[in-house]
Every structure is written in C-alpha cells, then in structure tokens.
Amino acid sequence: MVSSTLRGPSAEAARRLESQLSDALDAAGSRKTAEIGQDLLGLADVVRREPRLRRVVTDVSLDDSAKAELVRSIFAGKVADESVDVLATATAQRWTAPRDLADSLELLGVRTTVRSADDPGRVADELFAVSRALTENPELRNVLGDPARSVDDKRTLLQGILENKVLASTLRLVEQAVAGTHRTVALAVAEYQKVAASVQGERVATVRSAQPLDDSDQERLRAALGRQYGRDIHLNLIVEPALIGGMRVEIGDDVIDGSVASRLDDARRKLAG
Template identity: 35%
Template sequence: MNGASREALAAARERLDALTDSRSVDAAKLAEELAAVTALLHREVSLRRVLTDPAQSGEAKADLARRLLSGQVSDATADLVSGMVRSRWSQPRDLVDSVEELSSLAELTAAQRSGALDDVEDELFRFGRIVESSTELRAALTDRSATAAAKTALLRSLLGGRANPATERLVVRLVTQPRGRSLEAGLETLSRLAAARRDRMVAVVTSAVALTDGQKRRLGAALAKLYGRPMHLNLDVDPEVLGGISVRVGDEVINGTVAARLEEAERRLAG
C-alpha cells in the first residue's frame, strides 16, 4: 500500500482496537460482519470506487456507507466502515484489503480473549503444511468451478471438532473468498496477523527430527535476541534435511542443514 492507504489502515486498526477493548463488543460477530462487507466491496466495483473517490467529501462517503449498511450489520461495524471511507485511499482495492484485514484481526482478537490465540496460530500453520503436502486437497480448495458451499462443507469435515472455531472461520473465509490470492499466501498473512496480536515475529523452523522442549526454548531465546522481538516458532519436521535446522523469518533464511551444506559443497566442486 502507498502512503495514504497505509495511514488510513493504521487509523482503522486503532479504531478497531478501541472497539474490541470493550467486552460489550462481540469480536467474532464483528469479524463476520466485516467479512460480509469485504465480499460486498469486492463484488461491487463501482461501489468501492465511489467510496474511495477523492473528489467526494469524507462525510458524504460515510453517509452513503451508513445508509447501505443500516439494518444489515451492527452499529459498531457500520461506524467502523464509515470511519474508514472518510479516510483517503490510494486505490479502491486498498479499502477492500483493509476491511478484510480488520475482519481477520477481529477474529484473532476473539481467539485471544478466550485464550486460544496460540492454538489458532499453530493450527493455521499445520493446515498450511497439510495443504502443501496434498495436491488433491489443494486442487479441491482452489477449484474455481466448485461452489463456496462445497468448499465450506469440505473444510468443516476436515476441521470441525479438530480445530478451534476461530481457525475454522478464518480458513473458510480465505478459501471461499480468495480474491485472487494463492491459498498459501493467504495462510501466511493470517499467521503474520496472529503473531502481531502478541507483537511477536514468526519463525518457520524445519528440522530432520522433532526438537525437544529445551531446544525450542533455546532457539526461541536466541532468535528473540537476534531480532529484538519475541518469536513464535512454527515447527516442521522434514527428514530430507538430514540434520541441523533451517529457520525462515519473513524473507530471511538461516540454513544450517546438512543437506544445504552438501549442496554448497557440490556447487563448489562443480565450480
């Protein structure tokens, strides 16, 4: 996002935090309603253009949003969206992306309130690994000819009773409303937002065998010291790495696996 949209999103996040600080606001319901607004704005191209038109006054756009949403969503959701369209956006899509992000943040806030945020983080990561390892499942979830109802039924058969309800809702929304993103990118974004709820970074750790609790604590402490922020470890076991570990934090990879060292040795010999 460009500067104007970044500022508008930052202001919207602050308003969301202020709303969800109150226990009287149902964060899960807020998430559901914001997801519905996201779908509306994604579907109605002309509407999102009007609501981000810099030639229109912020108050006029807020009034339009309020009239459209009145009776369809709660006052809290209508007020939040009205406040967003008062802001200046660099392009119409940024408004849709931001409403969707607030929906995910509200869902994660609900999980955090119930003490389930860590579980949701881990479940999102594990689900991503399941999708990555099953071409048939990925094909079924990304099939454009399949209906949203069919995909939802498939996900509920996979996750229902096995994952936190917040995880299930987040994944269902992502799969049924992909909005041009890959499934992997969407899951990674959700993991990043979940980590941000605790102001911490995510490290994807791949090792040949499962790490012990002591190894996990030492690695987490070392990474937190290196990056200057608390670190959440998403752990993956892959026998093909042979030994050692690989750590990915964002776009940065720290590769200490035997397989990587062998590949480097082969490159040097070939050179």
C-alpha cells in the same frame, strides 16, 4: 499491524481504522469481538464484489458525510454498530487505490477474529497445520482451487473436515481463505497465520529440522531468534529427514541454513572446483 502491501495514503488510512477499532474492541467481550471480525470480513467481500459501491465510498470528490450516511443506510442493523462505524470512517479516508479499502477491512477482520479466540497462539498453530495439510494434499488443494466450484461449496467441504477439530476462529479464517482474494487458498492461510502471530507481537520463523525439536530446544531457539530480531518469535516446525542433521530457519527474507545437507552441498561444490 498495517499490511506491508499498503502504501502512501492507504497505509495511513489503515492505521486510523485500526486505532478506532482497537478502542472499540477494548470494551467488547470475545463473542462481540468475533461478531465484529465476521462483519469486517463480510464487508470486505461486499466492497470487492460491488464496484459501484467501491467507487462511491472511495471517491474523494464526494462529500464525506454523504458517503458515511450512505454506508449507514445500507448496513445499519445488518452488522454491528462498531463495524458500520469503521466503514463509515473509511469513506472519509484517502486510498492510494480503491481496492486498498477492501484489503484493509479484510486485514482488520482477520486480526479481530484472532483476538476473539481465548488462545490466539493456538489459532496461529492451527492455521500453520492447515497450511501444511494443503501443501501435502494436492487433491484437496486442487478441489479448493477449482473455479467451477462455488465458494459456499468449498466452505462446506472445509467445515466437514475441520469442524470440532480446530477453534471457531481458525475455521472462520480458513473459510475466508477460499473467497479468492489471494492467488491460492494455501497462500491466504499462510498470510492469515502471520497476522495471527502478529496479534501477539510475534514474528513467524519456519524451522526445518531433520529430527523433531523437544521443548527445551524450541525454547532456546525461540529466545535466540528473539534476541536477534528484537521481537517474540512464533515457531513453525517442520521435520525434514532429508536435512540429515541441523536445521534451516526462514524468517521474513532471511534464511539461516545450518543443516548437514547444506554443508555437504557446499563441500561438493568446492571439490568440483
């Protein structure tokens, strides 16, 4: 899956990197896959943090082999060979904007980290739970968004909260979310959750219902949405008593509102003329 924000040459470059990485991961175990995922997230941070390096490796006027050799001289022995190979290949690609290289490395790092988990579906569920916790806890949200606090300080805080409560892959992605590449930590976690679902070929549907849905209701809803959208569906379930009854489903830009509260609002508007 290539990020929908990438356009033109960047989208094609990201697809090439994804194909190369997928071949490498097919032969890697979960531990090696986790290592590569962490490498790619780290490389994305370095490329963003070092403008001179970013300019050089995305400059199409420079010799591709020289750029690849530069990358290998800097990173060989510090990250896995497979990770260096991805970045070396990236230097030979054309990028619509220089920042797209780091964005692509981050996306590949997220996908690889999810793939390293024994249960990628659980990673998606845990990321959603963290996203909800951030939404419902403004104090934590403000601490993580405080520019006066260092990234390391924020990561230490998250480790204290989540360690031994979520999968290692989930914790690694939540730690990455505070790197500042998204507008807020909550938005980063939400985006990573969508990527985690996509690793299993799923789309994400946020379902708000007045009462909890039992397993059979969830399965029927998942099957119905799957038929409608032609993809497996990952459900994010939120209980909102204010809906009174029924449910509201959000999937991409589509909204299916079958809640009692919505129908009552429609009736009030009609009565008011």
